[in-house]
Amino acid sequence: MNAPAYNFAYLDEQTKRMIRRAILKAIAIPGYQVPFASREMPMPYGWGTGGVQVTAAILGPDDVLKVIDQGSDDTTNAISIRKFFAKTAGVATTTATENATVIQTRHRIPETALGPNQVLVYQVPIPEPLRFLEPRETETRRMHALAEYGLMHVKLYEDIARFGHIATAYAYPVKVNGRYVMDPSPTPKFDNPKMDNCPALQLFGAGREKRIYAIPPYTQVVSLDFEDHPFEPYRFNAPCALCGAENSYLDEIVTDDKGGRMFVCSDTDFCEERQTAGHHGSLSAAPYKEKAHG
Amino acid sequence: MAEPMLENDQPLLVADALGKSYGRIAACRDVSFALYPGEVLAIVGESGSGKSTLLQLLSGQLAASSGCVSYRMRDGVTRDLATLGEAERRFLFRTDWGYVHQDPAQGLRMAVSAGANVGERLMAVGWNHYGRIRDTASNWLERVEIDVARIDDAPRTYSGGMRQRLQIARNLVTEPRLVFMDEPTGGLDVSVQARLLDLLRNLVAELHLAVIIVTHDLAVARLLSHRVMVMKGGRVIETGLTDQVLDDPREPYTQLLVSSILPP
Numbered sequence A: 001m002n003a004p005a006y007n008f009a010y011l012d013e014q015t016k017r018m019i020r021r022a023i024l025k026a027i028a029i030p031g032y033q034v035p036f037a038s039r040e041m042p043m044p045y046g047w048g049t050g051g052v053q054v055t056a057a058i059l060g061p062d063d064v065l066k067v068i069d070q071g072s073d074d075t076t077n078a079i080s081i082r083k084f085f086a087k088t089a090g091v092a093t094t095t096a097t098e099n100a101t102v103i104q105t106r107h108r109i110p111e112t113a114l115g116p117n118q119v120l121v122y123q124v125p126i127p128e129p130l131r132f133l134e135p136r137e138t139e140t141r142r143m144h145a146l147a148e149y150g151l152m153h154v155k156l157y158e159d160i161a162r163f164g165h166i167a168t169a170y171a172y173p174v175k176v177n178g179r180y181v182m183d184p185s186p187t188p189k190f191d192n193p194k195m196d197n198c199p200a201l202q203l204f205g206a207g208r209e210k211r212i213y214a215i216p217p218y219t220q221v222v223s224l225d226f227e228d229h230p231f232e233p234y235r236f237n238a239p240c241a242l243c244g245a246e247n248s249y250l251d252e253i254v255t256d257d258k259g260g261r262m263f264v265c266s267d268t269d270f271c272e273e274r275q276t277a278g279h280h281g282s283l284s285a286a287p288y289k290e291k292a293h294g
Numbered sequence B: 001m002a003e004p005m006l007e008n009d010q011p012l013l014v015a016d017a018l019g020k021s022y023g024r025i026a027a028c029r030d031v032s033f034a035l036y037p038g039e040v041l042a043i044v045g046e047s048g049s050g051k052s053t054l055l056q057l058l059s060g061q062l063a064a065s066s067g068c069v070s071y072r073m074r075d076g077v078t079r080d081l082a083t084l085g086e087a088e089r090r091f092l093f094r095t096d097w098g099y100v101h102q103d104p105a106q107g108l109r110m111a112v113s114a115g116a117n118v119g120e121r122l123m124a125v126g127w128n129h130y131g132r133i134r135d136t137a138s139n140w141l142e143r144v145e146i147d148v149a150r151i152d153d154a155p156r157t158y159s160g161g162m163r164q165r166l167q168i169a170r171n172l173v174t175e176p177r178l179v180f181m182d183e184p185t186g187g188l189d190v191s192v193q194a195r196l197l198d199l200l201r202n203l204v205a206e207l208h209l210a211v212i213i214v215t216h217d218l219a220v221a222r223l224l225s226h227r228v229m230v231m232k233g234g235r236v237i238e239t240g241l242t243d244q245v246l247d248d249p250r251e252p253y254t255q256l257l258v259s260s261i262l263p264p
């Protein structure tokens, strides 16, 4: 067999060192966006090139990698990233959250509580939480530097004025370690509480925008809100139709064109483990119809 | 009892030999004056005379080439603006100061609701109760004669006069002691101008605001200001009580200004 034409985990050692320096700086300043020289990866932006570079920089030969996309291990995106590292780094891969040492994710945090020996790597499309109201990069940087975050509450105010409640459901802004306001990437706000005081290291990579940021283990992460409109993690008010879980984040699946739908765990590994352990939902195959109210 | 009197006896802002050059152009030279709490000062002069430059120097947005500006902060301590850190200067700007731009689009967030435009400064200083922020914003909309039913509309959908009144509410919500205004009635129809001036005059008196207003319109100066400074070529060439300067100008340049603008 010939030696592969690429370095371990695809990136050359110099690039990995550069990324590791950015990661170390990010860990030292929780929630602060560290610029880094993002490299071209053999996949398009939007496929998690930022997360892939972070994963490549931290992966060692003994690591066990899990990749999820919207909670699922089996989407094209998740499979191709998993295969990419199996091939370029020869690392073991898994779908079981508790067996993984590195978990790269797009849009979810696993339901199974993470431990101190794990690293969660988020794929981030837009790292700047202030961007939607303040397009000038020079100004948003100054706002972060001076901790001027009134604008974040302007966004939440607008939500309440328009919808009667804080309608922001994804990428819900958080304050990290009492200092920097951070975009948690488009995870559902249901996952926000999992970021707080988490034993695992959380790393965020934005490829196109060339930013890395981090939440070190056991760091305070607070979701922004108003006294009279406190933060509430949202989930559909139903048990999982497959495993009966009452506390997992659910995907709504439309099953026919007559309003039939079912709610199932978005975290497929979590759901399957529960079913294997003997938990059942209201149905396993037939579509679930929500009972009419009253 | 004696303290408020004493406070009013001390100037709020002092300009000392202020100057600004752009290469060989002296946009502003050797300007000195003191502004007292509740006092309205108009800066008048033809286009290019240095009014906007002076306003930017006074509000710390532009670094002076010579001289200095000092301001008596809310804690009573007088500070040289040049020695304020950026965080302090920005804090001053959204609490104890207001700045009303000629173009409301520069002073407002056009895509954000009127309520949030007014509430932003409150949120910036840590207000964290939606209901109270909204109530305060409603109050201010009323005070500037904007129908409270429009609170959730963006200023994009407002008329020019409403936008300008909204900009004023957005500035006054933190009860600043000093407001800078650069041609606040410029670009508005005459009848809209009249209404705005009337509103400004009442608010300034009620709130005991100090105002430094730049205008090329002497009618605006006459209606709003206690004192006038006339600028020409970057210098203050005449200064005094508004009625005195406008009714009995000493300088030929001021006489020209007065005669060309005020109807005989």
Ligand SMILES: Nc1ncnc2c1ncn2[C@@H]1O[C@H](COP(=O)(O)OP(=O)(O)O)[C@@H](O)[C@H]1O
Binding pocket: B022, B025, B026, B027, B045, B046, B047, B048, B049, B050, B051, B052, B053, B054
């Ligand atoms: N940024 C600048 N660079 C060079 N010259 C300037 C600049 N700003 C103003 N000036 C010049 O300074 C003078 C005063 O300008 P300005 O303060 O805008 O006057 P006004 O507001 O009274 O019309 C003018 O000659 C103008 O051309």
Ligand SMILES: [Mg+2]
Binding pocket: B051, B052, B053
């Ligand atoms: Mg001007």
Ligand SMILES: [Zn+2]
Binding pocket: A240, A241, A242, A243, A244, A245, A248, A264, A265, A270, A271, A272, A274
């Ligand atoms: Zn399930």
